Amino acid sequence: MVVKSEDGRELRSFTFKQEDQSQEVRAVERRVLLETLAAQLPHDVIQFSSKLARIESNPDGETLLELADGSKLLAKILIGCDGIRSPIAKWMGFSKANYVGHCAFRGLASYSEGQPYEPRVNYIYGRGVRAGYVPVSPTKVYWFICFNSSSPGPKITDPSVLKKEAKELVKNWPSELLDIVDATADETVSKTPLVDRWLWPAVSPPASAGKVVVVGDAWHPMTPNLGQGACCALEDAVVLAKKLAGAIKSNEDHSSVEEALRSYGSERWPRVFPLTVRAYFVGSILQWENPLVCSVRNNIVIPKLVRLGPLLEHTNFTPESL
Ligand SMILES: Cc1cc2nc3c(=O)[nH]c(=O)nc-3n(C[C@H](O)[C@H](O)[C@H](O)COP(=O)(O)OP(=O)(O)OC[C@H]3O[C@@H](n4cnc5c(N)ncnc54)[C@H](O)[C@@H]3O)c2cc1C
Known part of the structure; x- marks a missing residue:
């Protein structure tokens, strides 16, 4: 995993296994997961x-x-x-x-000749805006851009408007993010108000x-x-x-x-x-806007204090066997 600031500076890079032997990342495309689960059921029950x-x-x-x-x-x-x-x-x-005050753009970039990125999770933190991308297959890269907004705003379905608004939020950020948004298939781009x-x-x-x-x-x-x-x-x-x-x-x-x-x-x-x-x-912490707080986050908290192991403990779940 690599964490960068909006100007492209690398703040930290981890490998999950180094931080905690029990951890790994598996990025799975939703369509693949659903088709895999559905294929386990008898034909015609859905x-x-x-x-x-x-x-x-x-x-x-x-x-x-x-x-x-x-x-x-x-x-x-x-x-x-x-x-x-x-x-x-x-x-x-x-x-x-409840709407929590943030929205997320997300999409799936497609590369018919093979996607060019390393198999790792990439996060980029700005002020009140953060983004991430991760390859999910040899030809696809999932991305998101999460931003503060006092209201969910109007529902937008036009992919060109969605992409334009997403790119506007990160226009001076590392160019690979803009390239990934540009490579996104229209039908996969969306804007979601975040709720809980x-x-x-x-x-x-x-x-x-x-x-x-x-x-x-x-x-x-x-x-x-x-x-x-x-x-x-x-x-x-x-x-x-x-x-x-x-x-x-x-x-x-x-x-x-x-x-x-x-x-x-x-x-x-x-x-x-x-x-x-x-x-x-x-x-709430990741969406901070205050420049001083963001500077402390980028220069002290992420490079020196964050330990990935304890942060990911919540992902551990072992069910009884079926
Ligand atoms: C930006 C973003 C990023 C996320 N990233 C992650 C992540 O990295 N990892 C993770 O684990 N989760 C992530 N999530 C959360 C994840 O998407 C949801 O928790 C998950 O989809 C919930 O699954 P579900 O089956 O309960 O609901 P859904 O996936 O929402 O499925 C609900 C189904 O019900 C159907 N439905 C709705 N209304 C009706 C109706 N009236 N009649 C019949 N059918 C209906 C819908 O069509 C849909 O098929 C993310 C969510 C967002 C917004």
Whole structure:
């Protein structure tokens, strides 16, 4: 990993193994991850483009789902993994995710002849703006630019406007970043307001109600400052699958499934709540604008004080085997 300041000066370079033997970085393109997971399922069990429009519980403990095309599904168990604007979480009484005051541009640069960068994570820190890029395959490089903004601003979908605004933020920064933005395929560039939801005990609803449960961002949206949102969604899935399989195998009555969902919520909360809070504070520190504070960060904290091992401890998670 290499950390630079906005003028291109190298502040620090680490190898993960040197800092902590248990650590490594795996950058995975979302499409590849989803296709890999989907390929494990029997053919035809996934129904695409099914937009959930309405939810209703019935007295038998089942849940009726009405899709935007008017079709209806009756679910014995409903697992809501429908992201930060989850209609299922809303129906369960969760509040809207909170905007934290930063937005991120991101994209995937494509190089048909092979991408030219070393296999390492690159961070560049400015004042109130930070950026990063990392090769995710022999031909693709993922990048992001995160910036402070008092409001999420208008939704922009035009890729040329998105790229122009992203480049404007880093116009005098190391040129490789601008080259990477220019090499980005239009359909992969986006701007996302960063949000989270703090699951205060006794204030936030539990992860499950009856036989309805939420996982991933639908339950615990967190800012991406620790790179853990999708990782936690995968961890949720492993824990939930294990508990549900046990309940369904042992006894198919309502209570064992409901107990399995409750147990999933209790096991996962101590992992996801502190991560959400920590990610928020890490983001606040990384987005500092004050020139003096940024100078201390660039000249003292990053080169001399930061130890990567303790900073990455939160990434360690060993699930029980399925
Ligand atoms: C800038 C940025 C960088 C990030 N970097 C990292 C990182 O480095 N590492 C990491 O682990 N995480 C990262 N994350 C977080 C990660 O993207 C999310 O945590 C992860 O995508 C959550 O997965 P999910 O399946 O819960 O939700 P999503 O990936 O949001 O999937 C939700 C699904 O639900 C569907 N859906 C939504 N509404 C409906 C509806 N009404 N009906 C039917 N379907 C619906 C959507 O179409 C989508 O397919 C980052 C996030 C951002 C914004």
